[in-house]
Amino acid sequence: MSIEKTTRLKVALLGNPNAGKSSLFNHLTGLNQKIGNFPGVTVDKKVGTSKIGDNLFAEIIDLPGTYSLYPKSLDEQIVLDLLHSKKDPSSPDLLLVVIDASTFKRNMLLFTQIRDLGFPVILVLNMLDLAEQHGIKIDPLKLEKELNVPIVAINARTGAGIRELKAAIACPVHTPPESYYKPGPLASGIISEVKESFSLENDYQAILLAHQYDNMRGLPEKEKEELARLVKKWSFDSKAFQSKETIARYDVITRILKETVEEKSVDDKELTSTKLDRILTHRVFGYLLFFFILLVLFQAIFAWASFPMDMIDGGIAWINGALKQNLPGGPFTDLLTDGLIAGLGGVLIFIPQIAILFAFIAVLEESGYMSRVMFLMDKLMRPFGMSGRSVVPLISGVACAVPAIMSTRSIENWKERLITIFVTPLMSCSARIPVFTILIALVVPEKNILGFFNLQGIVLMALYLLGFLSAIISGFVMNKILQNKQRSFFIMELPSYRIPRWKNVGLTIYEKVKTFVLEAGKVIVAISVVLWVLASYGPGDIETKALDEVRQEQPELAESTPDFENAVSGKKLELSYAGKFGHFIEPVIRPLGFDWKIGVALITSFAAREVFIGTMSTIYSVGDGGDDEATIKQRMKEEINPKTGGPMYTPALAFSLLIFYLFAMQCMSTLAVVYRETKGWTWPLIQLVYMTGLAYGLSFITYNIFS
Amino acid sequence: MGEPKKSIADLKIGEKGIVCCFNDEEMSLKLLEMGCLPGSMVELSNKAPLGDPICIKVSGYNLSLRLEEAATVMLR
Numbered sequence: 206m207s208i209e210k211t212t213r214l215k216v217a218l219l220g221n222p223n224a225g226k227s228s229l230f231n232h233l234t235g236l237n238q239k240i241g242n243f244p245g246v247t248v249d250k251k252v253g254t255s256k257i258g259d260n261l262f263a264e265i266i267d268l269p270g271t272y273s274l275y276p277k278s279l280d281e282q283i284v285l286d287l288l289h290s291k292k293d294p295s296s297p298d299l300l301l302v303v304i305d306a307s308t309f310k311r312n313m314l315l316f317t318q319i320r321d322l323g324f325p326v327i328l329v330l331n332m333l334d335l336a337e338q339h340g341i342k343i344d345p346l347k348l349e350k351e352l353n354v355p356i357v358a359i360n361a362r363t364g365a366g367i368r369e370l371k372a373a374i375a376c377p378v379h380t381p382p383e384s385y386y387k388p389g390p391l392a393s394g395i396i397s398e399v400k401e402s403f404s405l406e407n408d409y410q411a412i413l414l415a416h417q418y419d420n421m422r423g424l425p426e427k428e429k430e431e432l433a434r435l436v437k438k439w440s441f442d443s444k445a446f447q448s449k450e451t452i453a454r455y456d457v458i459t460r461i462l463k464e465t466v467e468e469k470s471v472d473d474k475e476l477t478s479t480k481l482d483r484i485l486t487h488r489v490f491g492y493l494l495f496f497f498i499l500l501v502l503f504q505a506i507f508a509w510a511s512f513p514m515d516m517i518d519g520g521i522a523w524i525n526g527a528l529k530q531n532l533p534g535g536p537f538t539d540l541l542t543d544g545l546i547a548g549l550g551g552v553l554i555f556i557p558q559i560a561i562l563f564a565f566i567a568v569l570e571e572s573g574y575m576s577r578v579m580f581l582m583d584k585l586m587r588p589f590g591m592s593g594r595s596v597v598p599l600i601s602g603v604a605c606a607v608p609a610i611m612s613t614r615s616i617e618n619w620k621e622r623l624i625t626i627f628v629t630p631l632m633s634c635s636a637r638i639p640v641f642t643i644l645i646a647l648v649v650p651e652k653n654i655l656g657f658f659n660l661q662g663i664v665l666m667a668l669y670l671l672g673f674l675s676a677i678i679s680g681f682v683m684n685k686i687l688q689n690k691q692r693s694f695f696i697m698e699l700p701s702y703r704i705p706r707w708k709n710v711g712l713t714i715y716e717k718v719k720t721f722v723l724e725a726g727k728v729i730v731a732i733s734v735v736l737w738v739l740a741s742y743g744p745g746d747i748e749t750k751a752l753d754e755v756r757q758e759q760p761e762l763a764e765s766t767p768d769f770e771n772a773v774s775g776k777k778l779e780l781s782y783a784g785k786f787g788h789f790i791e792p793v794i795r796p797l798g799f800d801w802k803i804g805v806a807l808i809t810s811f812a813a814r815e816v817f818i819g820t821m822s823t824i825y826s827v828g829d830g831g832d833d834e835a836t837i838k839q840r841m842k843e844e845i846n847p848k849t850g851g852p853m854y855t856p857a858l859a860f861s862l863l864i865f866y867l868f869a870m871q872c873m874s875t876l877a878v879v880y881r882e883t884k885g886w887t888w889p890l891i892q893l894v895y896m897t898g899l900a901y902g903l904s905f906i907t908y909n910i911f912s
Numbered sequence: 913m914g915e916p917k918k919s920i921a922d923l924k925i926g927e928k929g930i931v932c933c934f935n936d937e938e939m940s941l942k943l944l945e946m947g948c949l950p951g952s953m954v955e956l957s958n959k960a961p962l963g964d965p966i967c968i969k970v971s972g973y974n975l976s977l978r979l980e981e982a983a984t985v986m987l988r
Contacts, residue, residue, distance in 0.1 A: 307973075486967075580960050
């Protein structure tokens with residue numbers, strides 16, 4: 206028996222956006238994929254493993270879609286960073302360039318650029334069926350001969366041709382690179398000098414370096430200086446050369462097209478896509494449909510998600526209860542149940558909403574509708590310093606700001622991206638829902654207006670509108686303040702409509718949920734543990750002190766009854782470090798109508814807003830089963846304001862608190878993700894100060910209006 | 913100089929034109945890359961409800977761009 210060596214190939218998938226790269230990636234890797242980070246940047250790197258042959262595996266990287274090797278957004282920069290140096294150990298062994306045959310001409314630009322870099326390439330021809338509808342008939346054999354690279358025709362939707370593709374990956378045919386583009390004598394000076402100083406063999410690599418050295422990550426400062434010197438010495442006009450290059454490449458492509466492609470003109474008014482566009486971007490129906498989709502989305506997030514959320518909530522409470530009964534009492538059990546598992550519950554509870562949100566977004570994106578939404582909304586968003594591309598992050602912000610902020614990477618313009626990141630947390634996220642519902646239920650009577658509008662529902666809706674208004678007004682102000690260094694562009698492909706592939710939708714949901722649980726989960730669980738410690742310990746022996754004080758103050762309570770236990774744990778919290786903090790900040794929050802108890806909840810809510818309910822139940826000694834909202838509501842209703850003798854939770858206080866939770870930046874995960882995306886603490890800190898200031902000011906006004 | 917030349921922004925829905933040149937270098941780089949080349953045929957296929965952005969058919973697909981961007985592409 207001989208032991209054969211297993212070989213692992215590094216294969217990268219490249220192509221235009223919408224060329225079917227992700228579908229192909231999913232076919233090749235299935236569930237064997239993971240999201241990593243490219244070193245030094247926050248762009249997600251999708252890597253998966255595919256079994257190619259008996260002892261041959263391929264590590265497949267799905268690179269962001271790009272139209273050329275001249276990147277315009279952070280996503281696209283990754284492609285260039287990975288390809289610019291073949292000596293780099295992470296550099297791929299083989300590139301699969303996925304071509305959408307229905308837009309063959311435009312797709313080929315990237316192919317010729319990649320080919321000129323000298324990498325072994327397989328051209329993957331996708332969507333030949335769609336191409337035929339568009340009157341484009343490609344002869345793969347002729348094309349293969351013309352281009353002198355292996356070509357595999359696939360259908361990424363059905364999976365046809367995947368076996369042939371694997372066979373081609375297994376025995377790569379390395380043909381010497383062909384230069385589709387010759388920079389000409391004007392550039393020969395700088396090319397030969399760059400090649401010499403960087404010991405490169407490839408002309409195109411050299412000229413790409415001269416074009417883009419300034420933006421390349423991983424290029425040492427010294428090398429950048431050297432390139433800057435060379436660019437100056439040869440007075441290399443990057444823009445003029447790029448323009449010449451693109452035109453020259455398209456000339457070559459047009460020639461290849463003539464040899465290998467039959468084009469019939471098709472009356473595109475007959476195409477389904479054109480017909481759909483007439484309705485979907487109609488001046489009335491277009492907006493109506495978009496708002497209808499939003500309505501369904503909100504309905505799904507708020508109503509349909511509540512069932513699985515209740516199950517998760519119940520499940521966590523059940524596990525905690527069972528653990529408390531069966532484990533010996535003590536700080537370890539408490540840490541495990543009240544700290545760790547409760548914190549974990551706080552993460553898991555959001556899975557249904559995030560899954561639903563991303564199911565919607567994936568379907569809208571896969572179908573091609575999302576780019577129409579951007580098309581419809583672009584003009585409306587511009588006065589607020591944003592563009593059509595900001596719409597998706599803002600909508601996603603209604604579920605959770607963390608994935609929403611991550612989705613701003615596709616916004617090319619830095620200022621627009623920054624404004625979108627800055628205002629997205631003002632969109633009312635799902636973590637605010639439990640706080641909103643309980644406070645609204647407390648002070649807004651449940652009655653109908655005009656017969657069928659529920660008053661509580663209207664107040665909830667008003668809060669969402671207020672969040673949205675504050676987001677766009679903030680955008681408007683930031684647009685006036687920030688200097689625009691870059692021009693804003695809206696040159697964007699509107700892809701043909703397609704029926705979404707459910708496998709892709711499923712994988713997107715799986716991947717987003719996984720990222721959320723791992724990324725945000727870490728922070729939330731860690732903070733929950735810290736908060737548990739702060740709430741469980743205090744100066745001195747607070748356990749005994751609490752017992753003594755309760756015995757003294759409420760002698761009518763019989764010991765070891767649930768009421769007594771609850772009174773003790775409430776007292777314990779008051780004496781704990783968290784309680785001390787609450788007392789400490791009470792003078793600051795008193796103008797808003799808040800007392801120290803709410804102060805404790807504000808502090809604990811900093812980890813995640815929904816912690817409010819749990820904290821309230823501990824403070825008001827509702828005890829275990831504390832997530833029973835009815836009980837907490839009852840208890841809060843009975844709370845007496847010691848100064849006025851009336852109820853503590855007056856409409857003034859409740860509205861002030863609602864406004865505070867609507868505007869305040871009380872989310873560690875959001876701050877962490879803004880730090881990652883803006884590469885520094887400046888913006889998260891400004892955001893923290895701005896939002897908290899806004900919350901304080903507006904709560905103060907609200908409290909004074911209503912009291 | 914004679915008549916001011918026509919740009920993509922002046923097209924009516926369904927009207928076609930041939931790209932002649934660009935009057936904005938930065939914009940032209942992006943448009944060239946997207947297959948909007950001198951000599952290629954463009955057709956205004958659609959406008960967003962507020963009249964901006966617009967959608968043109970070029971190189972066999974639909975490309976959306978703002979009016980101010982369209983105004984930099986001169987037609988023959």
